[in-house]
Amino acid sequence: MNAEEEKSLVDRCLVGEESAWSELYRTFYPQIRFVVGWKRWGFSKNEVEDGIQEVFTELIRSLPNFRCESRLSTFVDRLARNRCISHLRKKSALKRPKETFSVELEEGKGEEGMSRHHVISADGSPEGALMASEDHKDLARALAEMPEACRRIISLRYYREMSYQEICTVLELPLGTVCSRLKRCLSKLKSSIYSVGGT
């Protein structure tokens, strides 16, 4: 369906032709189905069905606001992606651990009445991990107190491990500015760490 046909379809829908709505549904169902039902989202079958319905409902409601400045297929695609990302965020928020938690110890299920406790650490000894986390606490606090621009450039360089050229591209800054800003931010971080550690 080309742009002209899409525009005509939108007009017919808005004028109130029921057949136009059916055509709209038939035209864009496969696209929406593909986006919402994409396996990497990890949605269940029911979630996919709900998602398709929601996207169509949103399409019906927002079609009067569609100005035909872009392709309708792009608009529909954007709606579907929006819905998927929103649902993904909702799901991940539900999955996140809550503030309170409980620990259940399976007493008496080990050998001869011994408690069964498993300590699994991928990072070596728990003590080591604890020490490391304590060591970096001041650093994390100092980093959080840094100005936004500094935080970003440090994150991009040392957390995201981007090259200088990549940082230049993302921040839209020349290389010299990136390098000198990074140096200033690190100096600031250094003094901040000392002040945090001192207090």
Added chain:
Amino acid sequence: MRKDNENIEEKLIPYLEGVLNPKERREVDEAINSDGDLAREMSELREVILELRQGFANGMKPPQEELSVDEVVELGANTGSVDSMPGTSQQKARLFCSDDALEEYSLLRALQEEMARTTLDRENVPEMPEFLLKEFRGLKATPHSRKVLAFDKNRLSPIPLWRRASSLLDRIDPKPLMASAAALMMLSLGVHLYNRPGGSAAPTGDAAEIGYNFASEKKAPVSATPSASSTPRVVAGRDNGVAVFTSDDRGLLKEQAEKLLSKKLNYTVTKDRILVAAKDVKQARDILWADSDGKVVAMGKEDAAEKRIARPGAAAGGASPAPAAEEAYYVGSSGRRSPADAPVVDVDDALAAASSGAGDVKVYSPPSRQDAPPKPSPPRHRETASYQDSAPRSSAAGQTYRPSTKASRDPGAELEQGIGSNSALKVKGQVPTGYGDDGASPPPRPSAVDITPTNETKVPGNAGPSGGVPEPTVVETRSKANETPPPMSAERRQKLRELALRGESEGAVADKADKNTKQERDEESVAPVAAAAPPPLPRPVTPAQQTQTTVTMDRGRVAAAPPLVPASAPVANVITAGAASSADAEEAKEAKADGRLARMETARQAVAQRNGVELSFESKNGKVSVYVRPKKTLTKAEQDALRKTLRKELGLADSDTIILR
């Protein structure tokens, strides 16, 4: 000089990270050698970078940025490299500083790619479900679509004129407009009634013109207060007619009005006065005040609402009828009343009569009223004399008036109640027959003219538990900032980065980089430079070990290493050739340095004593650094001389450095 410093400053971090090309590295080396402060700063920066890298490798996360769904979807619509990514640099920076957003972005990019490869199945499309049809019909029922159509320039032509016109009307909701207009009209009417300008003429004298017929303005409006004088004082005021009785007590007004009603007099009751036509003034006064006792009460000048001065009615004015037998009391002037329309006080006569002993003068407190509790009297500008029947608050016939929210009507009488507090309650019309003409109390009537406004005001929003304020709902919310999702592994980060940056025109970058570095490579042999280069900062060993990128600091040009390649690509390092020979040379150099260090340790005490300094040595990568702490402050010339002396006495090589502290 300043420019040189800036250039050096730009190169410090790349120098520490070992990504400078050999030429620039030498420049920084020289700067460090000549400046002790710079060397110290470098060592501190090195520690910070090390700590940062270790922290991030151990799972520390920088503060995460937030990106809205719309922003992520917009950025995710990018089909090319980061260069062509839509959105602002701020959005891009936030995207790459947020693990979640970057993951979503990566998913969207992957979806985009997969969609481009896939042919959609357009065969198995189910029927449009019923709920969507309902939605559609609901949309059709509303004129929303027509509104949009009518105002869309691109689609104006196919829409008939009537539809556009109707959509225009659809946009206008008449209810608020009508409500506003009605409220405005009522407000203006109330204001008009209350604050009628004194200059506007209003009819007086004719009973038919009293009260409501403001349109026929023949004479200036007049008003008068009850006066003890024979002729009522006529002043300009807001009311039409002559005021024969003034009081803020509505119950009292009502009672007095009933007296006039019983005598078939036309009158108008406003909120604080009774008005009659000029020709009826005398008769009205007779009705209101006539009594055998002949006491007239007036107020003194003091602002004492409770002070009552009674005097004989005869002394108040010869022609005036005797005042009411009942004790009068002053209720107090209304705070809203302006001096212009405040009742005119005519107490002089009364006071004169009282002082001459012609009448009784007494002070009393007004009786308490259940239906209208006394309110504090505001300061008065003029004395006001008012009269009322004696307590209890009942008519002469014993009818008690109770506060009511409804205005009842007598047969034949018309009661109109205005709007709001400014409105006047007016009664006009003929009194029904059957009442006595002798001024006696009228017989009990089936309904009272109730002018007591209701005090039952409902306060909105103060509802009880059944409605109004909803019960607070405890909603468990968690701030994203406080959440501690499991840290993203280094592998994951690297993978995301690759996904995010996929699509960068690697060839173009590589070409550009090659062009920039070609000259450098031609100039210098790589191996000796690599051997002379300072060691890059150690990085924590992670699976996502980053590619070494060599950067030429010639203002924005990138040398070597295409930056946007996946980390799995071969490492593009400057140190590619002659690595083995470089290592050998480095070992030999370190051995020499160790020998020098041993000699210096031996000579340290003597040299230190001789030069009055404290000495410490450090050997690193084949170079010896001598840290000198003079016991006194040295001038620049002395420092230079000391450097030369130490270099000679300690036998330092050219590559060794002396750092004065």
